[in-house]
Amino acid sequence: MRFARFAAVAALVTFTRCGAIQPVKVFTPTPSDAHQVVIWDYKFQPEQLTVPVGTTVTWVNRDMAPHTATHRTYSDEPFDTGSMPSEQTYSHTFRRAGTYAYLCALHQGMRGTIVVQ
Numbered sequence: 001m002r003f004a005r006f007a008a009v010a011a012l013v014t015f016t017r018c019g020a021i022q023p024v025k026v027f028t029p030t031p032s033d034a035h036q037v038v039i040w041d042y043k044f045q046p047e048q049l050t051v052p053v054g055t056t057v058t059w060v061n062r063d064m065a066p067h068t069a070t071h072r073t074y075s076d077e078p079f080d081t082g083s084m085p086s087e088q089t090y091s092h093t094f095r096r097a098g099t100y101a102y103l104c105a106l107h108q109g110m111r112g113t114i115v116v117q
Ligand SMILES: [Cu+2]
Pocket: 042, 066, 067, 068, 104, 105, 106, 107, 110
């Protein structure tokens, strides 16, 4: 076990040194498939996002102020990020089609909609 780990590290170092190893490809989502809502300047951007059923949507707070994305309901899927400090993220997977209007519980003029098809 210990030897295996050492061997793997040694191999990586060896390959890196002689330049034979390709850089590891890390998946970086593009804006079109990232399904991300950025909270910026007291707005949800995009304000409306349309996604297929089963999509995980991530909110990321790029503001200095804390925000929430809150959808309270008895009829479909509720979600609530809770108070998100700056740079915090929250993800929710939408399992049912519908139109999910949500707001920031701290600044109720901040409104957004997720349309799940
Ligand atoms: Cu807010």
